[in-house]
Amino acid sequence: MNTLYLVATPIGNLEDLSLRALRILKEVPLIAAEDTRTSKKLLDHYQIETPLTSYHDHNKENKTPALLEHLLDQDLALISDAGTPGVNDPGYFLVKAALRAGHRVVPIPGPSAPIAALSASGLATDQFLYLGYLPRKSRARQLTLEEIKDLPWTLIFLETPHRLIKALEDIQMVLGERELVVARELTKLHEEIIRGPVSQVRDYYQRVEPKGELTLIISGSSNGERWSQEVLQAEILKRKQASSASPSQLARNLAELSGWSRREIYDLMQGLEDNH
Secondary structure (H helix, E strand, C coil): CCEEEEECECCCCHHHCCHHHHHHHHHCCCEEECCHHHHHHHHHHCCCCCCEEECCCCCHHHHHHHHHHHHCCCCEEEECCCECCCCCCCHHHHHHHHHHCCCEEEEECCCCHHHHHHHHHCCCCCCEEEEEECCCCHHHHHHHHHHHCCCCCEEEEEECHHHHHHHHHHHHHHHCCCEEEEEECCCCCCCEEEEEEHHHHHHHHHHCCCCCCEEEEECCCCCCCCCCHHHHHHHHHHHHHHCCCCHHHHHHHHHHHHCCCHHHHHHHHHHHHHCC
């Protein structure tokens, strides 16, 4: 049996293609690509002459048998439009079929918008839940958020520009005033990462039209247990003595635990300093 390589490709900056990915794409006899026109630009940039064949949502069921037949004799690489194949794209369908047929499936890791956004978010990274795109309709979106509102883990979603404002409104209504990060156009020329309470981020994008690909990172639930101001003040003083973290970072960390927003904590810290 031969090997299906899952090759992560750049999500914007072409320099993010790994040396291993470059070698595999040159060595395999065939590359299955979600959009051959988009992938051809990447291959041309690196002077890769490997033949391309299309594999996307609309042809995956008809195309999978042919790709499995190819794997009987030769290796195959799978790439998506951008990022890691098999995550929010039809690659998952081919991976399952290849494993059932007994082929090796080998990941060639690299760029991933959700992981890149999480790493730069400033929110907790030790436990997180990735849920892909939020539902398109408001009611379905609210129901999805209701199901996860009590989970303590950092939440990761994808969203489209034209639905962002409505999504932020539903997030605030169901999840409350949590810390939120919108990572837009990661690794591209107009990369932008906006951080703050949900209402603040929503207000920003009501003034500035969102464009491009968006990843949302949302702080987890504090289980509805909002600390008293006395408890919060004591924790602030303790952490300021034990850590060299900036006031902004300290406020962000405590917001994940206390049920208070980052802005409320930051203002409280300023008040404590003014009284000393």
